[in-house]
Amino acid sequence: MNRALIGKSIYEGLVLFIPCTLGLFAFAWFRVWVVSLIDSLRFKQIIDLLPKEFERFSPIEFEWLTSFTGRTALTLEEPMLIVLFSAWAVVRGSDVVSGELNRGTMEMLLAQPVSRRQVYWTPLVTTLCGLVALCLIIWTAMHLAVETSVVRQTRYPELRIPIWGQTIPLTFMSPISESSPMRAVVSSWSYWPGVVNLLALGVFLLGLTACVSAIDRYRWRTLGIVFGVYFVSGVLKLGAMSSPLLGWLQYLTFFSLYDSQVHIKLAEDGAGHYWSFWIAGDSAWAGLGPWGHNGLLLLGGAVMLYLGSIIFERRDLPAPM
Amino acid sequence: MVITEHLTKRYGSFPALSDCNLHVRSGEVFGLLGPNGAGKSTLLRLLMGLLAPTSGRASIDGLDCHRDRVRVHRLVGYVPGDARLFRTMRGRQVLRFFSTIRDDGDYQRALHIAQRLDLDLDRWVMLMSTGMRQKLALAACLASEQPLWILDEPTANLDPSVRAVVLEMIGEARRAGRTVIFSSHVLSEVEEVCDRVAILRAGQLVHQQVLAELKEQHRILITRNGALPPLPQTMETGTTWQELDAHRVQIDTPQPLTNLLAWLAAAPIADVQIQPLGLRAVYDRFHGESTSMQAVP
Structure with missing residues (x-):
């Protein structure tokens, strides 16, 4: 890679990277902190009021969502976080070819003794590093929030029966409220599977955008196409979840492969399912495993990145408009 | 190169x-x-x-x-x-x-x-x-x-x-x-x-x-009184002849002018202008409004 090209892509990327970093850090930290403010018992009472049909909009049972781990894991499913994270991949990916062509700077760049491969891959590698950095920032924000927050838990007094070794909650009595550090009830390490899944989604989006960018000559059109695919995929996922009749829609959207809560839950269960590409049997998790999801996203992203490279290598360079 | x-x-x-x-x-x-x-x-x-x-x-x-x-x-x-x-x-x-x-x-x-x-x-x-x-x-x-x-x-x-x-x-x-x-x-x-x-x-x-070759070429603009005689044979190679209107003729030639002077002296001419042939003249042959250039008659 060329030193000047690396410097240029970092310099141009910083304008977006800094706000993305600040936004994602603040959001992830705030979201986990808000969880610490609401008592799990109270949250469970709210969830219990929801009709059972609503559960199909969640990839995971409501019971787990009422735990502190489940509720904090929802941070990685928040549309605001996903959109902001995706924006980095899509905006930087679109700049690789059609961005430079649109601004007319590609001609000057390619008139220098650098290969098209270098011009294509240098900003993409920088963007990939940015994706990894943003994932680390999200995890760090969640970790710091867990480390610094205090949770209040309400529970009923319990009666311990000495010989049986069992405890019985005395629900007829007034509940007891106790404060404890959040780290005592949640391990921030449990978020890693979700964060890795988010990174895989970012790689896929970067590949998709870079490939469209390599074909196109207008950046606005590249962004339009990619965001169009993005939102249609989002709608397809919602459609697939809304009714068993529309379940087949899940095969048409890459968002089916983004399931950070399930990944966190499976890793937490520790049954070895987390590392599976495919989960056999007829359990609730049967089908593509977490590493099947990640693998498909990473493979799709890599294939599209490579395809974009081939297209850019062979295409004519139109004169600046 | x-x-x-x-x-x-x-x-x-x-x-x-x-x-x-x-x-x-x-x-x-x-x-x-x-x-x-x-x-x-x-x-x-x-x-x-x-x-x-x-x-x-x-x-x-x-x-x-x-x-x-x-x-x-x-x-x-x-x-x-x-x-x-x-x-x-x-x-x-x-x-x-x-x-x-x-x-x-x-x-x-x-x-x-x-x-x-x-x-x-x-x-x-x-x-x-x-x-x-x-x-x-x-x-x-x-x-x-x-x-x-x-x-x-x-x-x-x-x-x-x-x-x-x-x-x-x-x-x-x-x-x-x-x-x-x-x-x-x-x-x-x-x-x-x-x-x-x-x-x-x-x-x-x-x-x-x-x-460098262009600098040796000339353009002769003639306003004639009557029919011009044919150019001498020594002038023909590379020379173009263009009728601008009923009275005016333009001749572009790479030949030495000494060959032309005797012909000019004998021709029925009211006015004559001789100038070095610039790039403009060459360019206009291919992109000018009038491209009715022809070989020497």
């Missing part, structure tokens, strides 16, 4: 450049002339490997312009017709970038050229005028010791004094043994700096002219 063999570029059925055969010698300043859409920029972009030829080939110093484009770019300093630079950088950053991207980049030389072109390097590129961006592109791309410069309308958008500096730089490049390919719409500056020119029309190379 630069050779094109049957070089052709088509966009669908539209021929942007057809069957172009060109040979630019080392150390030569070579001009490309033609109106917009004639194929000048397409030819230059094919030489830079930015476009793939539909057929034929182009080579620079024996290297294929498309397949070996990175090695070709080491030999070439290229300034495009519409130079666009990184808007979020200042002039100085742009020069540093271009001197770092090349192994043979020379930042100090780039600064020196910028100073010669009277360029404010502290200004953001986004705040620069078209002319300032053009100057910045010249400073950025011509700072290395490349043996070949390819300049696509380098003086467009420049004021007369900076234009003169650019022509001076081309002259210096020639004296340093560099080859320069230079396209322009300004005939006077092509005439001033080029050794040879090629004229393109609708994607075809229609004429090549050595400028």
